[in-house]
Amino acid sequence: RLAILGFSWIVGATYFTSWNAVGALHFQLYAAYGVFFWAAYVSSVIAITARSVRDSSAATHLRWIMVALWIQVLIDGAFFIEQNLHLSSAYAPSLFDYLRFWINVGFFGIGYALLKTRIVDVRLVGGKVLVYALLTAIPITLFSIVDWFFARRLADARLATAVELLVAVLFGVGLNLLHRRIDRFVERTIFASRHRAFIRLHHAIRALPAAKRIDTVYEALTREAADVLRIASAAVFVIADGAFERRGAIGWDDKTHRLSEDDPLILFCRSSHCSVHLADVAPTASEVPGGDGKPDLAIPVLVHHRAHAIVVYGRHASGEHLDAQEEELLAELARSAGASLEALESAEKLRALEEKIEHLQLARNLAAI
8 A cells, every 4th residue: 555655656746747747738748647546546545544544543643644645635636637738828837836846744754654664674774775875985985995095196096006906806705794884884884773773682582591589580571672662562371271371561551361272372372383473373262452452463482392481572662673683583592492491490399309318318317216
């Protein structure tokens, strides 16, 4: 819908611009195309509006986009009607011409929707654009300096060519290292908050295997992860007596505390031993959070190659889905939690065995007496 909306808006804007520049004859020849694209544009706006009305969470995040799109519909519709009715015998700019030229809120609404729904990740795209721009600027700058110094100042074109060749070889050899360094620089400088969040989670991942309490592990999987990545909800369900019981959560309040092994929130993740996007599987009948807190991603915590727990995450508090890097980081956190629980489980078994041996020795000593 967003693709149809954007395409029809751009083509419609181009069409009207062409007609204004060329004249009424051009308008008569291409009127059918203008009507078609205008209809596609309006129908797309209506479809998105209907979606936001049906989904309360979508309405919360799309309300201002809806306002922008409907303002654009009204302005463009008034412009379209005015031009078709030929309200003036000689063309003269009208109020609608100025409004349509200066107020293009629909364009910004579409752009905001693309970024908001993560169809285009501004952090990823913007970061890569900056990285490749810097990578392109470095050799151009070096070649310009070499050319200016050797070919212009020393008037030695052969030496300039040789030095430029050497610079090109050295740049090619060090390209991978340079790319990584620039990538890290952009990540730390431009997207500092995201970088710090990832660093904080990496510290948690490294620290979990040394945890001495199981509650610490569950706290890291839910509250710590949700706080760092600003996730609306998180819950960990641990296997117990043939079902999965909730042991830690944020954003779940009085929702379901116990899930069966065949519940869609558990089944697909438990059986596949890998992360599952819950929108791709059957919906659960259990009482779960709504809106941004609705379970969106399930990750297994494996202990001795079995699903000891399932962690369920919602979307970001801003309504955005978790991106690929965040999902991989959460999966790594779950793997670290699995290693920690495995160590704690082994330590608990060892303590139980030592206590049993002590009791047996005590009983043997009493019997000897």
